Amino acid sequence: DQQVKQNSPSLSVQEGRISILNCDYTNSMFDYFLWYKKYPAEGPTFLISISSIKDKNEDGRFTVFLNKSAKHLSLHIVPSQPGDSAVYFCAASPETESYSGAGSYQLTFGKGTKLSVIP
Amino acid sequence: DAGVTQSPTHLIKTRGQQVTLRCSPKSGHDTVSWYQQALGQGPQFIFQYYEEEERQRGNFPDRFSGHQFPNYSSELNVNALLLGDSALYLCASSLDRESYEQYFGPGTRLTVT
Numbered sequence: 340d341q342q343v344k345q346n347s348p349s350l351s352v353q354e355g356r357i358s359i360l361n362c363d364y365t366n367s368m369f370d371y372f373l374w375y376k377k378y379p380a381e382g383p384t385f386l387i388s389i390s391s392i393k394d395k396n397e398d399g400r401f402t403v404f405l406n407k408s409a410k411h412l413s414l415h416i417v418p419s420q421p422g423d424s425a426v427y428f429c430a431a432s433p434e435t436e437s438y439s440g441a442g443s444y445q446l447t448f449g450k451g452t453k454l455s456v457i458p
Numbered sequence: 459d460a461g462v463t464q465s466p467t468h469l470i471k472t473r474g475q476q477v478t479l480r481c482s483p484k485s486g487h488d489t490v491s492w493y494q495q496a497l498g499q500g501p502q503f504i505f506q507y508y509e510e511e512e513r514q515r516g517n518f519p520d521r522f523s524g525h526q527f528p529n530y531s532s533e534l535n536v537n538a539l540l541l542g543d544s545a546l547y548l549c550a551s552s553l554d555r556e557s558y559e560q561y562f563g564p565g566t567r568l569t570v571t
Contacts, residue, residue: 343500345500371558373558373559375562380564381564382462382548382550382562382563382564382565383501383548383562384562385559385560385561388558388559428500428501430500432558445491445503445506445514445516446491446493446501446503446558446560447503448493448500448501448502449500450498450499450500451500
């Protein structure tokens with residue numbers, strides 16, 4: 340049972356345009372969400388995060404939107420650059436240790452979306 | 459400032475053997491988590507170490523065990539290797555147990571034949 344779903348395995352975008360990566364989750368106990376970027380032969384690199392008390396968080400060209408009622412979040416990259424080409428993982432964590440079956444701060448990842456930015 | 463380092467980079471083992479993977483956390487970090495990433499999948503949480511004790515564990519059998527040393531470095535041990543254990547093993551460190559933001563190493567690619 341996948342608790343974090345990234346339904347698009349891949350996405351191609353022209354340089355300078357907007358990239359939108361989507362993520363859905365099923366576990367209502369998730370309270371904190373993160374996006375990681377992964378280049379080949381490297382470990383995932385933290386990109387941006389959002390707490391469930393917010394619906395938007397910005398950091399430069401990257402913005403994450405959270406729709407808690409729909410259990411959906413998205414990552415917007417504007418403008419997209421060729422160096423953004425990588426696999427992007429959505430991750431989620433419950434906030435408290437009281438959640439049965441998972442400890443706090445334990446990340447559950449989606450399968451990833453491979454973004455290709457075409458020059 | 460050194461990031462998270464892992465050794466070895468690649469490893470080939472035979473089914474039934476045992477393997478030890480090593481991780482040094484980012485400078486100043488005291489919590490280490492281990493993840494398994496199978497091909498085409500996202501990283502899956504194995505366990506987390508803090509103050510030299512296993513604090514949290516994911517849905518992995520007892521064949522997977524670990525250790526954290528006083529200098530915060532960590533080892534992941536897998537006994538009685540199965541073909542299905544072939545994966546990229548990622549180590550992540552964080553500032554403390556209550557930090558969501560984890561910093562990952564490049565991983566160890568384990569192949570079981």
